[in-house]
Amino acid sequence: MVDVPALFATLVAGVGIGAIYALVAMGFSLIYKVTGVLNFAQGQLALVGAYFVAIFAAPSIIWFVPAGVLPTLGGVVALVATILVGVLLGVLLERAIFRFFIGEPVLSVIIVTLALGGIFSGFIQFLVGPNFRAYPEAILPNWSVPLPFGTEIGGPFAIGVVLSLVVVIALMVFFRYTVTGSILRAASSDQQAAMALGVSIERTIIIAWTLSITITAIGGILLAMANGGAGFAIETTGIIILVAVVFGGLDSVPGAFLGAIVVGLLRELGRFYVEDFVGAGFAEILPLIFLLFIIVVKPYGLFGTERIERI
Amino acid sequence: MPCGEYFTDYGSRMGLFRWRTQRIALVFGLPIPFLLPFVIGGGTLNLFAQIYIFAIAVLGLNVILGYAGEIVLAQGAFMAIGAYSTSRMLGTGAGLLPAMIVGGIIAAGVSVAFGLPAVRVKGFYIAISTLALQFIAEWFFLNDKAAFIHGGVQQTVPVDVGLLGSFIRISSRTDIYFLALISMLVFALLSLNFSRTGIGRSFRAVHENDLAAAVLGINVFRNKLLAFAIGGFMIGFSGGLYAVLIGFLDPSFFTIELTLQHYVMLLFGGLGRVWGALLGVAMVAILLDNLQEFFNTYAPDATSLIPVIFGAIIIVVLAVEPKGVLAALGQLKEYLRKWPYAY
Numbered sequence: 001m002v003d004v005p006a007l008f009a010t011l012v013a014g015v016g017i018g019a020i021y022a023l024v025a026m027g028f029s030l031i032y033k034v035t036g037v038l039n040f041a042q043g044q045l046a047l048v049g050a051y052f053v054a055i056f057a058a059p060s061i062i063w064f065v066p067a068g069v070l071p072t073l074g075g076v077v078a079l080v081a082t083i084l085v086g087v088l089l090g091v092l093l094e095r096a097i098f099r100f101f102i103g104e105p106v107l108s109v110i111i112v113t114l115a116l117g118g119i120f121s122g123f124i125q126f127l128v129g130p131n132f133r134a135y136p137e138a139i140l141p142n143w144s145v146p147l148p149f150g151t152e153i154g155g156p157f158a159i160g161v162v163l164s165l166v167v168v169i170a171l172m173v174f175f176r177y178t179v180t181g182s183i184l185r186a187a188s189s190d191q192q193a194a195m196a197l198g199v200s201i202e203r204t205i206i207i208a209w210t211l212s213i214t215i216t217a218i219g220g221i222l223l224a225m226a227n228g229g230a231g232f233a234i235e236t237t238g239i240i241i242l243v244a245v246v247f248g249g250l251d252s253v254p255g256a257f258l259g260a261i262v263v264g265l266l267r268e269l270g271r272f273y274v275e276d277f278v279g280a281g282f283a284e285i286l287p288l289i290f291l292l293f294i295i296v297v298k299p300y301g302l303f304g305t306e307r308i309e310r311i
Numbered sequence: 312m313p314c315g316e317y318f319t320d321y322g323s324r325m326g327l328f329r330w331r332t333q334r335i336a337l338v339f340g341l342p343i344p345f346l347l348p349f350v351i352g353g354g355t356l357n358l359f360a361q362i363y364i365f366a367i368a369v370l371g372l373n374v375i376l377g378y379a380g381e382i383v384l385a386q387g388a389f390m391a392i393g394a395y396s397t398s399r400m401l402g403t404g405a406g407l408l409p410a411m412i413v414g415g416i417i418a419a420g421v422s423v424a425f426g427l428p429a430v431r432v433k434g435f436y437i438a439i440s441t442l443a444l445q446f447i448a449e450w451f452f453l454n455d456k457a458a459f460i461h462g463g464v465q466q467t468v469p470v471d472v473g474l475l476g477s478f479i480r481i482s483s484r485t486d487i488y489f490l491a492l493i494s495m496l497v498f499a500l501l502s503l504n505f506s507r508t509g510i511g512r513s514f515r516a517v518h519e520n521d522l523a524a525a526v527l528g529i530n531v532f533r534n535k536l537l538a539f540a541i542g543g544f545m546i547g548f549s550g551g552l553y554a555v556l557i558g559f560l561d562p563s564f565f566t567i568e569l570t571l572q573h574y575v576m577l578l579f580g581g582l583g584r585v586w587g588a589l590l591g592v593a594m595v596a597i598l599l600d601n602l603q604e605f606f607n608t609y610a611p612d613a614t615s616l617i618p619v620i621f622g623a624i625i626i627v628v629l630a631v632e633p634k635g636v637l638a639a640l641g642q643l644k645e646y647l648r649k650w651p652y653a654y
Binding site for chain 1: 376380382384425427428430431432434435436438439440442443446447450453454455456457568571574578612613615616617618619621622623625626629630633
């Protein structure tokens with residue numbers, strides 16, 4: 001017999017974690033949609049978000065900063081400061097790196113983002129060491145929302161569900177009804193034509209990167225909150241996110257949202273039903289097997305644009 | 312007018328060694344690595360053996376990435392498969408060479424299986440499917456429940472093994488050095504010649520423009536799979552050698568960082584060129600070794616900066632000279648040849 005409350009609890013957990021993944025996944029597909037860059041450093045960007053909250057909340061965890069030199073920022077201020085770091089990082093990445101790779105082959109861009117991933121995680125490790133860094137109690141949402149069958153959904157997951165829904169709707173509205181959104185769409189469909197009509201490609205790229213990194217950083221912060229603090233395990237989110245965006249269709253923001261929910265569900269179901277037979281850690285592997293299946297059966301995903309090739 | 316030696320027939324144009332300078336360099340250069348063990352020893356010898364082993368793996372990557380143009384992000388996984396299979400085969404007493412060949416064949420099989428999506432998609436999708444393989448392999452080799460297949464998460468590889476059955480004992484560091492050197496020379500010669508054969512040329516056609524290649528009657532899918540098989544075999548083989556060199560197996564040797572290192576080596580040297588790959592491996596491996604030593608002595612807290620430095624090298628190389636050091640050297644040579652004119 002199916003144990004209904006247990007199944008329901010697993011599904012709720014899956015949707016919860018999927019919603020947080022959705023934030024990171026939407027960051028990925030947003031940047032791909034507008035600039036055509038496949039960002040393999042997405043997991044590391046989430047990591048940067050997670051660790052910067054820890055750093056702002058307690059700067060003395062940086063090994064060369066003595067205690068008391070830098071001010072400790074309280075709860076919300078640390079979150080806002082991290083989001084500002086995300087915005088700055090977006091501008092910096094565009095100015096310093098991705099500007100040189102406009103129109104370069106996909107191989108170069110993929111390898112550059114992989115290298116960026118190495119740079120981010122190496123630098124964070126240099127700053128704070130490879131250990132888990134607990135968040136201060138003041139930031140952690142320690143409440144939970146009760147649901148039927150005696151289950152409940154934890155604070156970070158509840159925030160994730162609400163926030164990711166808000167973000168996906170906001171992005172859809174933004175792309176469809178605002179002038180900036182139309183400019184981004186124009187730039188993504190044909191860069192040269194858009195430039196000829198007076199669109200500043202550089203500005204669209206900066207907007208896309210800052211939006212993307214901000215959303216991703218928020219996703220990373222929520223992932224860290226769900227664990228009580230920042231850890232390097234967040235890096236592996238990167239590959240799980242790829243599953244979500246491939247399933248949803250690479251350049252579709254709502255597709256990334258749906259895909260992430262499906263991946264979250266798969267992961268939790270795998271953890272609950274399969275892991276005992278196959279061995280620990282299989283929950284993270286199940287989405288990857290699903291990914292191979294999608295690539296062979298439906299490579300352009302649910303809502304992706306199919307490429308028609310001509311010579 | 313530029314002057315110099317000119318080719319008078321096609322045979323000499325396509326020769327492996329085309330200039331007299333190259334032949335002289337071969338005669339004087341080739342004995343050097345064979346004489347090295349009598350001059351240096353210990354850690355440096357190990358470093359050189361490691362360079363030869365990584366050179367095989369990077370040449371394998373060069374076949375897939377440089378010749379056929381498919382992005383493979385599973386160097387760690389292929390090397391791990393080769394290493395663990397070799398270790399398993401050594402347990403049966405078949406000898407080192409058959410063990411490494413079996414390891415290579417298994418890696419080639421897995422490589423082909425994960426290259427199968429190439430029938431419908433290309434580029435980015437192959438990159439993710441092989442990245443997925445990397446994570447699946449890491450999980451698999453860390454999983455105790457799969458020990459009946461891989462034979463245990465951590466293993467020691469015997470230090471005294473026969474090359475074929477129990478003949479030709481490989482027991483000392485110097486033996487392993489010579490084994491690595493000879494294997495590297497064989498694979499380097501094979502890949503040098505390989506790029507001049509019909510298959511090598513069809514790989515390049517697929518790399519340049521797969522649609523045009525298909526129109527010209529090249530079976531694109533079969534060529535891609537063939538590239539995966541050959542490259543996977545070489546990477547798996549080098550994984551087996553690596554297992555013998557370090558004498559101990561742990562999944563942490565075969566992570567995504569290894570993939571990134573091999574990419575730095577290949578891109579730094581020059582993508583698609585055998586000499587570039589060899590040059591890149593040697594330079595980057597020596598740089599890595601010195602960096603590690605430097606950080607360990609002067610700043611133990613900063614060892615995690617190594618991936619940062621590597622990432623920076625990749626980005627700068629791709630932005631400044633995407634064809635690598637070898638192309639830069641070629642430009643230097645042209646400049647000197649034309650000197651004092653600029654054209």
